[in-house]
Amino acid sequence: MKYRVLVVDDDQNIAELIRLYLEKEMYEVRIAYDGKKAMSIFYEWTPDLVILDIMIPQMDGYEVCKHIRKAGNIPIIMLTARGEVIDKVLGLELGADDYIVKPFEPKELLARVKAVLRRTQNSDMIKEEKLVFPGISIDKNDYTVTFKGKRIEMPPKELELLYFLASRPNQVFTREQLLEKVWDYDYIGDSRTVDVHIKRLREKLHDEMGRWEIKTVWGVGYKFEVQR
Structure with a gap:
């Protein structure tokens, strides 16, 4: 192609x-x-x-x-x-x-x-890539996020970061690991890139996240924490 x-x-x-x-x-x-x-x-x-x-x-x-x-x-x-x-x-x-x-x-x-x-x-590959948690579904097949019954507008990179974290619940990732895994190359630059995307995700998903949340692990990085 x-x-x-x-x-x-x-x-x-x-x-x-x-x-x-x-x-x-x-x-x-x-x-x-x-x-x-x-x-x-x-x-x-x-x-x-x-x-x-x-x-x-x-x-x-x-x-x-x-x-x-x-x-x-x-x-x-x-x-x-x-x-x-x-x-x-x-x-x-x-x-x-x-x-x-x-x-x-x-x-x-x-x-x-x-x-x-x-x-x-x-x-674009045909495969099932949909995650569902209480109040939210994240679908990478059509790049949509539904939160509390409403579709949330989200740029591709925000959705990919959310999907990556949510697909590995309770696992902590450093900013450098997220840059490598989500941005797909060895990134040499400002780790604030990750912080900006996390901030935007929290703004969109802030209301009563309930049994899950995007949590900061101080001194390490971030995780998608799910209550067991």
Whole structure:
């Protein structure tokens, strides 16, 4: 299968460099230099993955990310030149699957692209991946979470993190282990990525969780605790 990748960056040199490396790996690539053009290509072409710069004209990367998330679960890797925590956190909260800081090594970008697409491909395999606990069901077949009878909107990475923890009840994982298992590569970066996703999950599932909860194990990491 030849994957389609939409690259959105107003720096033509960077965009063409990304295209060069992706096409060498047999990806089909299209480029947009502003947010409005990116959305036009997105709706016409339906890419399998979007590499999205934050600082782009006409519609910034955050707005583009929000529009893509409303359209579905197409994975997004965000690019940021600043590398500030606030940029990363906001991008993740809006539903980005990953981020990478400029300047970056092309090999690192390729590794992340392959990891994200591999997760997407694996999620499309036909198999029963549904967990049910009191008041909640987590279904990886159609990427839905139902909490107290209501469907909860949740970006793919949040759902995958929730599913991973819930599929191993009462087992404690460090942030580094969660980055490796859920993000699917040896992650060198800010472990705050996990904290942001946990915070968002708790905000959505905060009301009387009852016999289960996403619990912090101080000095270690997190677990999906189920009362025995």
